[in-house]
Amino acid sequence: MIIALWLMFVALAQEPLPLVAGPAVLQHVEAPYPEDAKAQGLEGTVVLLVTLDETGAVTEVALSTTSGHPGFDDAALAAVRTMTFSPARTAEGPVAVSFEFAYGFTLEEEVEAAPAAAVVPTVSGQVRTKATRRPVAGAQVVVIGSPLTATTDETGHFTLTDLPTGEVRLRVAHQDHESGDATFEAVPGEVAEANIWLEPKGWRENQVVAVYEGQETEVTRRTLSIEEIRTIPGTFGDPIKVIQTLPGAARSPFGTGALIIRGSNPEDSGVYVDGVRIPLIYHLTGTTSVLNPEIIAAVDYLPGGYGVQYGRSMGGVVDVRTKTEFDPDEKISWGTDILDSQVLFEGQVGKKGKEHGFAIGARRSYIDLFIPLFTGDTGYTIKPRYWDYQVKWVPPTTDDRDVDIFLYGFDDTLTLGTPDDVAQGDDQDTQGDFRTQYDSHRLVGHWRTPLADGFELDLRPAIGIDTSYLGLGQDFVIDNGNVLFELRAEAPWKATPAVTVVPGVDFLGAIWWFDFQSSFRITDLDDPLAEREAVGFDGEGGFWSPDPYLRLDFRPLDDRDRWLISPGLRGNVVTLTTSGTITGADPVPANTTTSFDPRLLTRFQANERLAFKASTGLYHQPPQPQEIVGVGTQSTVGHEQSWSTSVGAEQRISDAVHYDIDLFYKRMTDLIVYDEAWTGFGTNPFVNAGEGRAYGAEVILRHDPTGPFFGWVSYTLSRASRLDWPTCTSAAGEPLAAPAEGLDRLLGQGDCWYPFDFDQTHILSAQGGLKLPHAFQVSAQVQYVTGNPTDLYEVGIYDVDGDFYNGLSVDAAPTRNPPFFQTSVRIDRDWHFKALKMRTYVDLMNVVRAVNSEFTLYNYDYSEVAYVRGLPFIPNIGVELALWP
């Protein structure tokens, strides 16, 4: 298989990263007016496709739209080739870029040399972009009713002389802005001043939507621009929520925010911020990510086939990259909707050439303040609350070095209260209020520097603390925490033009502790007559995982970007030390588990528009904390394993439309499952005995935001199943000696196999946005997803002692919840003022009021079925302000 993959032509993924700064004209070159055109009184505009390299140098100029006159075309081509630009930049630094550039030819009347500037009427002014206040270079300034024109310089300034006396009206045109007018009184002997503000008409103000040449080391990396994803309906404007509209991601129940990627459990997928893993990506409502959207530069979604630099995960990877470059002008962003309010202050400070970039922001929910208005004074309370903060500092450095520091954190609390005089069930030990809290904070540094020619060092050290609490009444408490130390270090070395060696370390260390107190044993809950005994134990220890990895990026063809072969090897080492009463009477020695992940990724660019790609490899994942800490004994569970393989292709159908298709297969083994034979303290409750399979096809058809429209349609056809081996029984309920072999085992079907909890056969998601006149934008989203598998009970057996029914399934046929269908529509309206941009929107979630089921509920004796319904029709109204003080 590996040899076959080596021989397979595979593709080069070229997804555009969003630009944080577009190219700007530094030196404008005036093209000579063709004599024959001048003689014929012709005027025209040439649209050119300009390509710049990372330094901003013009590498290619091609005719995109002819003026209709070859003289104009040739003159414009020659002039632009000699112009100079500033380079375009993404969050990761300067990049090559291609963009359309309009060059206009307008006849000017020959005028006699003006006497003195102060004698003839003159106007001088500056053209700038509304809200951002950035100067607009290369804009054409025309005097209405007069042949006089001027072009703004790189600072946006222009001067027009010999104006007609009286009221003069100027019109300013620029390819990235709406036209603007200005009127003033021209008086001989005076220099009038006209400052003109233009509204941007692109998707990103003052930026160019462009495709740049890049080479990523993941087979399937799907990146969307922030401006695209912030206006998708139903996402509360959260960029990270949009992941759930991409192929491979299953729909999670509303309010959970679980990441379910390619048939993996939510805890199997890793979430990173700037390469550093974080425990949660969504606040407890599942609707909002823990980072302020304004500080996010891009979101990378890697459903599988990622390289050895990512580890400790069997599922997918989501890597959120935050801004490292900030506009020179300080900006305050404020947004609010029905859930929360957020504010971010960003910009640059310091002397010219030594500017420090910075951002500081915070958010707080207020749904906990509103809920009491609807619940009334019943004694019942529900208080979900979250807040987060971010501080980023980017000190000035030389061009070939990067340094930044990022501090961020969040807090989530949920309290469910009941009146003291109302019993919650029949159990004396489970009365009282429920409260859960999660806190997480990280301080992350980043330092990248060249060490020698072709050799550089990239370091991301981080320190953090996570704490969590779960309590029920006075008698049940779980309290735990971790202090974490992380270091991601890479030293890419370009050994030859064809070979780059990338050694690295992904280190994670932690000091952990927990305390557990309960008035009953968990195992007692199965027995209504069990005599309750209070239990309590604590634990503390260390976690040490210095995972080294080595990757080779081999580009065998002379055209280095065409074929990439990237083998890699990662070592997974986890050492856990445990002390405290959790260990029982005897001390527990350190528990070390190791594994190795060989992986191979390859991509081949068949031509400019078509690419093929493939990957295969092992992915090991250490046990979750609750699984690896033995209960009164040494834990015996080891790493879970997934062998993951994918093949696919990408093709650009036109300049704006492209598709990406993947076929994947995952064979999961050594899955950690609960041991039904667990007898309590002193024995291991988990064993590495489960298996899983997931396979399917993913496709996304996407229209880039190159014009007024953007959108994508994604579809996933998949199947995922599980086998909990120790407790496996046949369909007839008889214990089995071994699961089925052969094709059944390969595909995860037959006796003992059951559908994965979130096995969704069809996942279809379509969304798009359209720019309308008058700064309106309308976006829509439609989703159809197969319902999750569920158990169907038909009869109940009454447990007389416990006063509850146990459900029984007479007909063992598997069943599913009804399919999910939802349509949402969002309408945005932007207002641009001189130093202020305001966006208002109404997000009509589930606009057709479709009734969807999230969970199945039964009545007390399982004779009736009901569904917990999903999101009702919700009109979410929001306001976002951006102020450039």
Next chain:
Amino acid sequence: MAMTRLAPLLFLTGCVIDQNQWLRPRDLSPVWLVDRLRILAVVAEPPEVEPGDLATFTALVPGPADVPDQVRIWLACPPVLGSETTFAASCSLDPSALSDTATVPDGFIGLEPGLPPSWRVPDDALDGLAPEDEEEGAYATIQVMSLPSTAIEDLSADIDFTEVETGTKRLVVSRAQTPNANPWFDDFRVEGVSIPEGTTVEVDPNQPYEIEVVLPDAAIETYLYVNSQGFTEERIEEPYVAWYADGGEIDEHFTLHPYLQSSWVSPASGSGSWWAVGRDRRGGMTWLERSWTVR
């Protein structure tokens, strides 16, 4: 312009979606409502026995008047020692075995009406247990199945289990120092007024009433328990009451001692019953039933 046409269309689409195609959680039948045949309680007398002892059983099985005539089949299974749990979720009995009147199938202990259930615990029920484990004891399983009397007329036919109401109860078999006894209620009160057995309470329509049972202190036992550390503890029972009615609306299904009253709102018309079922969490049970009618 396109949007102005599209928006009403979207909303119209919503209007044709059947909002009531599935039950909502709040539409599910409440557990306190006796609107079908229900097993509400099974009392074993005594609730905790030693090997060789005889226990008798009674069941509270109310239901609407239009429920077909029922028979109740009673089964008993001795403790299964040495397994993960000593409580079998259900006894197995092939109903067709009952058609042979010449022999009594294993586990069969009663058929109502006609043959009241009773069971003598086998003498060897706890054999093999250590003395301290014998004191803690094990669970025998008592199972009662209520099914239409027509079903028992042809026991060879397949039984429709959706028409069968089945209940299982643990019978504690032990050599405990302080074996359990069933609790009892002294009184049933409505709005603080004692309601004697056989009395029908007249209530106003759609009015709230406080219903209450009186559990005497003597019914709450103090007993000895040997904990997992081997120490003997003196414990007091923590009983609770489950409330049922076949009309109106009960506010709290469970009430925990010492709060043994619930709130009931009468219906607009009709008549029916209340049932209060008490449990001591050790296998002991009791119940009271009173009738109501709307004026």
